[in-house]
Amino acid sequence: MKLIEFDGKDYLFEFGERERQWFFEILGRYPFIPVSHHQLSKSPDEAESEANQKLLEEAMAEQRAENKKHVQAMLHDPGRFERSESITRFRLNSGESEWLLQILNDVRVGCWIQLGQPAETKKWKVDVSSEAGSFIWAMELCGYFQAVLLESLNA
């Protein structure tokens, strides 16, 4: 995935065919983090913490349901992806790029949670064909797509 053009409003990215498949597979996993993962406070003695935590989880669940709809709409929008032979071009505006960063990070962090939240995320010793291998693969891919997006947004 690489940035081809930015016209001041829209970003135009280009994928190889395999990258396009990976991109679709990654986004198809959203949402991946359990809503209970996020905690409003680390202080268990806060009188209102339980009620506030419930509100937070409801808000997050609602937002994720909405995000999931948008992800599916984006992936199935024929005008969004221009395919020609082995290349696919993909257009996003700034707001959508920012949103996509959040989506990708949800999958990335969700994979890390599935792996048991290891402290070390650089040196993996797992069978790549195992379930853990699939999580690592998805996590690293999300990081790769995020890095391209961040570089484009900050350019």
Place this chain on the structure above:
Amino acid sequence: MSEIAEPEVLPSVDHEEETEASESLEPGYLVICWDDPVNLMDYVSHVFQKVFGWTKEKAEFHMLQVHKQGKSVLVRESLEKAEHYVHQLQKYTLHATMERD
């Protein structure tokens, strides 16, 4: 705050004293970001810029504080604003919480 202060009728010294007292009584909540090994450093820095409108330098300072010290206190705000910021940071999947100051 604007409903309480009456600067037109109070002597300036009294006004300053009243403001200091009011600020010290105002309940404050700290928005804290915690370290984790999964969020990319550039991503964290980017999120701080977007959520708080900080410069790249300030965002990187706090990102490095999170990375090296395990956490960073990002802002001290009223309950409502602190909740808002925590929610914004969690939308980006950062590990953020709020604590009463």
